[in-house]
Amino acid sequence: MNAPAVRVHDLRVTLGGTPVLAGVDLTVAAGEWVTVIGPNGAGKSTLLRAVGGLLTGPGEVTLFGTPIGSLRRRDRARVVATVAQSPVVPIGMSVFDYALLGRTPYIPPLGRESAADLAAAHEVLDRLDLGPFAHRELATLSGGERQRVFLARALAQGATLLLLDEPTSALDIGHQQEVLELVDQLRREHGLTVLATMHDLSIAGEYADRLVLLADGRVAAAGPPEEVLTEELLARHYRAHIRVIPGDHGPLVVPVRPT
Numbered sequence: 001m002n003a004p005a006v007r008v009h010d011l012r013v014t015l016g017g018t019p020v021l022a023g024v025d026l027t028v029a030a031g032e033w034v035t036v037i038g039p040n041g042a043g044k045s046t047l048l049r050a051v052g053g054l055l056t057g058p059g060e061v062t063l064f065g066t067p068i069g070s071l072r073r074r075d076r077a078r079v080v081a082t083v084a085q086s087p088v089v090p091i092g093m094s095v096f097d098y099a100l101l102g103r104t105p106y107i108p109p110l111g112r113e114s115a116a117d118l119a120a121a122h123e124v125l126d127r128l129d130l131g132p133f134a135h136r137e138l139a140t141l142s143g144g145e146r147q148r149v150f151l152a153r154a155l156a157q158g159a160t161l162l163l164l165d166e167p168t169s170a171l172d173i174g175h176q177q178e179v180l181e182l183v184d185q186l187r188r189e190h191g192l193t194v195l196a197t198m199h200d201l202s203i204a205g206e207y208a209d210r211l212v213l214l215a216d217g218r219v220a221a222a223g224p225p226e227e228v229l230t231e232e233l234l235a236r237h238y239r240a241h242i243r244v245i246p247g248d249h250g251p252l253v254v255p256v257r258p259t
């Protein structure tokens, strides 16, 4: 049997003296789309950062059967690409050069990018409708335009595992759907595995095979969207007034004003 794309076992992360992840287990099969949901501060970004090798703690994180700590930085970058919640925007860098950064793991030390690297950067910019922005300075783009460029850089990396931390939070609903449909298409065409975090619960359920509800640094529920997006679980963990109604691609979560 193939090793899962991601296996996290009993992961504990303490930040600033506070336990943020208190023993998390998570498995993502190769080709699967899993989205982590949960209230603010639950530990979602921390979990993604640990899976991406950006922080460590007691416990186990393996990617395709290899412990993350034993992957060299360059090799890790060929396996896993991350779109962070608020990436640093390098001053003066063009959109094209930023997308090209995704090709860094393929460029030899002290070498130059190849024609294939340049073509890969152009291709992802085109796929995300960013061609016309290629020569603009990244810092001058709107929040939503920038978010698509961050995704372009991750896609240019050609990794098999995509970690997306709230990838659509700055996008209008049209671009949200466009970006998520593209990610799903790439997943189907190229067998990508997706581990994401999202606050929009309806969209989370429409795209993911499984949802993991994180609360207070622990997995409070995990399973298909219909099992996790229940009024009872969401009211308990988000302290929100919501209705869950059936949709064509999963439950739709509607906030309702308390009476």
Ligand SMILES: Nc1ncnc2c1ncn2[C@@H]1O[C@H](COP(=O)(O)OP(=O)(O)OP(=O)(O)O)[C@@H](O)[C@H]1O
Pocket: 015, 016, 017, 018, 020, 038, 039, 040, 041, 042, 043, 044, 045, 046, 047
């Ligand atoms: N460097 C740090 N030092 C201290 N506490 C931290 C540090 N980084 C994160 N935290 C805390 O860890 C907790 C989890 O943060 P994290 O960003 O993982 O949550 P999240 O679920 O992604 O939240 P959100 O939905 O608001 O993005 C929060 O309470 C946060 O304040």
